[in-house]
Amino acid sequence: xxxxxxxxxxxxxxxxxxxxxxxxxxxxxxxxxxxxxxxxxxxxxxxxxxxxxxxxxxxxxxxxxxxxxxxxxxxxxxxxxxxxxxxxxxxxxxxxxxxxxxxxxxxxxxxxxxxxxxxxxxxxxxxxxxxxxxxxxxxxxxx
Amino acid sequence: xxxxxxxxxxxxxxxxxxxxxxxxxxxxxxxxxxxxxxxxxxxxxxxxxxxxxxxxxxxxxxxxxxxxxxxxxxxxxxxxxxxxxxxxxxxxxxxxxxxxxxxxxxxxxxx
Numbered sequence: 001x002x003x004x005x006x007x008x009x010x011x012x013x014x015x016x017x018x019x020x021x022x023x024x025x026x027x028x029x030x031x032x033x034x035x036x037x038x039x040x041x042x043x044x045x046x047x048x049x050x051x052x053x054x055x056x057x058x059x060x061x062x063x064x065x066x067x068x069x070x071x072x073x074x075x076x077x078x079x080x081x082x083x084x085x086x087x088x089x090x091x092x093x094x095x096x097x098x099x100x101x102x103x104x105x106x107x108x109x110x111x112x113x114x115x116x117x118x119x120x121x122x123x124x125x126x127x128x129x130x131x132x133x134x135x136x137x138x139x140x141x142x143x
Numbered sequence: 144x145x146x147x148x149x150x151x152x153x154x155x156x157x158x159x160x161x162x163x164x165x166x167x168x169x170x171x172x173x174x175x176x177x178x179x180x181x182x183x184x185x186x187x188x189x190x191x192x193x194x195x196x197x198x199x200x201x202x203x204x205x206x207x208x209x210x211x212x213x214x215x216x217x218x219x220x221x222x223x224x225x226x227x228x229x230x231x232x233x234x235x236x237x238x239x240x241x242x243x244x245x246x247x248x249x250x251x252x253x254x
Binding site: 022023027030041044047048051108109111112113116117 | 199207208
């Protein structure tokens with residue numbers, strides 16, 4: 001597809017208390033990418049990555065910020081929170097491993113599939129986490 | 144097969160979804176109540192059979208490009224799910240039958 005003349009950049013705030021609104025950033029990003037003519041498969045993979053990231057920020061970090069950029073060839077999603085940090089990112093990437101509470105599990109979350117889904121759907125994913133300071137996750141998807 | 148045809152063949156009650164949404168194609172299916180499993184594994188344009196009934200079902204269905212949600216076992220959506228599904232044109236279909244039975248019938252229709 002043809003590259004836009006400049007990089008598209010959008011910023012979303014993820015509310016930490018609101019499971020009802022969780023997915024709002026993903027949904028807004030999906031609409032944005034669709035309006036830019038991004039192919040459906042890339043949009044779907046980006047939406048899955050963003051949704052899992054959003055849910056993690058709601059469950060573990062009392063919310064955070066999400067930034068999406070698109071340069072015509074690559075979608076980059078950057079998720080920043082000031083939560084407790086991830087002690088062992090390798091463990092968090094293991095399917096079935098979760099620290100979510102029973103209340104969270106009753107809502108259908110906490111299956112330990114969130115980060116594995118992010119890893120599987122992104123072309124590249126980096127996790128930078130500092131205990132008691134926060135986590136920055138960057139995921140890219142090639143269109 | 145369209146969502147509308149699926150609803151007729153399986154005697155499903157249509158709780159939400161306008162004409163456009165009911166005309167969507169269904170080309171596969173997935174059964175599950177853990178949202179990240181569904182998010183990661185449900186096929187695009189699939190019918191999702193579940194007993195989960197909260198508003199997050201709508202978010203997963205929308206983001207994962209799921210054609211319709213089949214609420215099994217007579218499960219009723221909570222008010223937030225019903226309202227969001229209606230607003231976003233996500234077909235919510237309801238059946239008194241068990242997920243196992245619905246999955247078997249859906250498989251038979253699609254194969």
